[in-house]
Amino acid sequence: MTNDGVDELRRCCGGAGYSQWSLLPELFAVAAQMPTIEGDTVVMASQNSRYLFNQIAKNKVSTGLFTYLNDLDAFC
DSSP states (O other), X not given: OHHHHHHHHHHHTGGGGGSGGGSHHHHHHHHSOOOOSSSOXXXXXXXXXXXXXXXXXXXXXXXXXXXXXXXXXXXX
């Protein structure tokens, strides 16, 4: 809803709404949803979670950001 409001405001200002001077393009960029390249974020989240659950089921050691998954027993 915020994105639509900022976009409508920007268009109502005419050419000045597209100018960096108005700060509306910056506000629009902040309010806009993150673009995805592979598709809907729901699909990507489900693919990532499926991969992680499969890694846990196979007792494979996770690396990088997911090293905390190696100690799930300590948290559960």
